[in-house]
Amino acid sequence: MHRSAKQETLTTLTVAAGLIWLMPMLIGTYTLTVLVIYGMLGLSLGLIWGFGGILCFGQAAFFGLGAYTYAIAAINIGESTLPMLLAVLVPAGFALLLGAMMFYGRLTDVYLGVITLVVTLILFKFINSTAAPHYKIGSARLGGFNGIPGFQTLNVPGDPDAYIWGDAYFYLCALTLVLVYLLVSWLLRSSFGRVALGIRENETRMSLMGYDVAARKTVLFAIGGGIAGLAGALFANWGEIVTPGLFSLGQSAEIIIWCIVGGLGTRFGPVLGAAGLAYMKFLLGQQSLVDNTLITGLILVLFVLFLPKGLLPALTQLWRASIGRSRFGRKPQNRRMRRSNHG
Amino acid sequence: MDLSFVILIEMLYAVATLVLISAGLAVVFGMMKVINLAHGEFMMLGGYATITATSLGVNVFVAMLVIAPLIVGLIGLVVERLVIRHLYGRLVDTMLATWGLSLFFIGAATMIFGNTTTGISTPIPGFAVGAYQINGYNFFIILVAIALVLALLAVLKGSRAGLIARGAMQRSDMAAALGYSPDRIYMATFFCGSALSGLAGAVLAPLVGLVPTSGGAYIAKSFITVIAGGPALIAGLISSATSFGIVSQIFTFAVSPVMGEVALLVAAVILLRLMPQGITSRFFKGKL
């Protein structure tokens, strides 16, 4: 186990380094940056849904909360280090409270989905109705539907005039994603992660074995919230404006779709799904032959019908069927690839 | 005095609207455990069907109550045969597929109808209650909602088809062993659910500005109402629609429409925290 963990980390780093080197030659770094950020957002839901069995309709709430926290703090502080920290802590704290409320109330599957959905809607409606000038936090106007533009973007810690942007910002985001990915891998390998998997498979059994199921789910949920918040802060820095659209139902649905398309119950799947679909949307916008909403919808339907397990498992299967059967089959990742069943 | 009557009517109307917009979803989710995220778009299509039929010279009530449900029901049938049928028992996959369908229908409606379609006026005039003018059409919506609930009850409880449907939902293997094809029962159920969505969209069409993206406004609200209702189909629908409708109208009148909507959402959170499986998991147990 220990050896394979090291090996896996090494593989991850090699693949990541290769991608970070290769991708900027194919796609502009500005677009790549947002793909990386969406990848992180996908990973955050992939963690709590794919490995914790928590179907969350409101991952966008943490994403938006991270972005808004960053923007508001950055306006008030004028330097980006503390706002970045806050942008992880506030959503994580919010997720902790929300998770505690839900899991100690023993809410499960689709009911959990509704609560998270409703909380997202409340946040959206609140932020959306703050256009009046008296909605202020410190010197930051919340701005309602129009959002908050013009905040301090990411700078070298301690030096507010040394902005990190352009290619440098891409590399920073990519590295952050690799770090988060490794962190998630480590977490899933730890005893905490294995207990989480156990809870996903059979909650009653785990609680009879003496594990505090609610507490563990709450912590996992908070970690997912924190990662989504980090992605939100990075997104705010990238777009230089935050709008209530970040909290919207559409945004939440998109994150869920990334996970299913990429492959639920894998770590790389949601990252791949997020980046792939976001890039597809970007490409679609450059054509004007057919309505883009229609095409996106059609692709999703066809996907479910013909590739129901998601992209990554399908690719792995293809790989195993053709060349890498004997070598690849022993990797621990593949055993986890079993699709979870909810509802 | 006049004002309190107006508020009473508005409350009844709010409850009736929630019942209407949730009924289609409740049938499909309650009986088949399929979350139809294209529900809002089915409503939107119902609206367009009504407007198109009316502009072709059909009587507006016939268009709303007969044509729109039929057309949307048929669309639902096609969707069920082509897509949903392959996905029974896979809750998450059906969600993704129906989300895709909802986008598809928005795109298709935009291409067919464009963004500016002339709506239809309400066929019932407004009238005065003391110093206040109120919308006469509200009464029609309340009536339709009551008729809808009664019809659902009659079909599910009173008819053989309803009995078979309920049986197949609980134990499809037993129903199959008794000679009923679950496949056909699911198909019929989905047809009915879609038709109900179409009906809701049609009846609301004269009150809203209909555009291809209108459906998105309903899906969250109806989803919340259905889930908060819990396992019993009709009792759940009525109890959650009533509680949410009343709560939201109280806050709407006391504060503002936004607070009304927020109050509805907060009520949903509290309700589900107290009754994690929905209202009918605690009250009205074993009812329909």
Add this chain to the structure above:
Amino acid sequence: MSLNRRNFLGAAAALTASPLLPRAAFAADSIKLGAIHDTSGIFDAYGKPMDQAVRLAVQEINAAGGILGREVEVFAYDTQSDMALYSQYGQQLTRQDRVDVVHGGILSASREAIRQTMRKTKTPYFYNVLYEGGVCDRNIFINGVTPAQQVEALVPYAMGKAAGKKVYILAADYNYGQITARWIQKFVADNGGEVVGTDFFPLDVSDFGSTLAKIQGAAPDLVIAPLVGGAHLSFFRQWAAAGMKGKIPLASTTLGVGNEQKVLTAEEGDGIMVAYNYSQELDTPANTAFKAAWAKAYGSSDNIHETAVSTYQGVKTWAKAVDMAGSLDRDALIAAMESGISIDGPSGKITVDAKTHHAVLDVHLMEFKGQKMQVIETLPQRQPIDTQAVCDLGTNPNDNTQYEIQI
């Protein structure tokens, strides 16, 4: 139904039209014009005609020999009503396509998402939409009406039609609505009236039953409703359904911008008072010619609306300024734009205000009648007084703020 089919055919014709354009012998390489609009998703009712307007204007420019003897090439992107895509395509246009000018943006949020990118890359940016006013930036040109331009004309007219002096305001709850509501309050007071109530509604509110009761409780003589978008349209329908129409007159600063007068039936819409820069019913040679050209390109001129006309005029103004400057250099272009340049467009004369980079334009008072906006009176050449009060690019060319105008 035939109307729908015609729309569809029109769209199809538009799609095939551009590649079929005669490739005349143009000198040198082409001039690149970036266009960025939501042509799908929830804002497509605004965005689609705007995109068509850009293409039509460019088609006409090329047919007349291009600008400086060079062909204009359109780089158009569909932002799918997603704010993140504005940032992405903004970068794509400026850094990869390296366009010479960008036209587009619809919501204020979308404008703010790309404005700084345009400024940093020194790409002249034209925002052709009516909006809340106050943007002060040398790199941007705006030719839509601002609240003061509209409200200053609309309020006295509407109050003249009302039986008394009590006004109730229902506004969309975002930047534009908030600011417009304040201007309405000011002009109502200036005209000796009294505002008896102001309510704000977020853009997704679609049930106005309680609001109708509340308004009747306050018993105003006039309702002014700057409500925005599909959900808010329900207000006008529910207002009519309750039988309020004809009892209290109604005015709006936004209804009709997305051709809403065609979504409402005649009996719901008739009599609503509005004030804009453009109406399809404007009886001028320029507008007749414009509508004919549009119908020829897209099959029907039904979907033309104010922001589409603004976009068309924005492209035409830009083309005239480039011709005048004699080069694509940004500073030369700005100098030409600031020289008091004006064009005669479908909506009348549009003059660029050098001080604010906004527009001096005609405001037409109109009334809905039979699903059309009938022009009642034209108030020529209104100044953007709200933005002028806070913005002077002549004395402060490095300004880069959106001011909130204090009234």
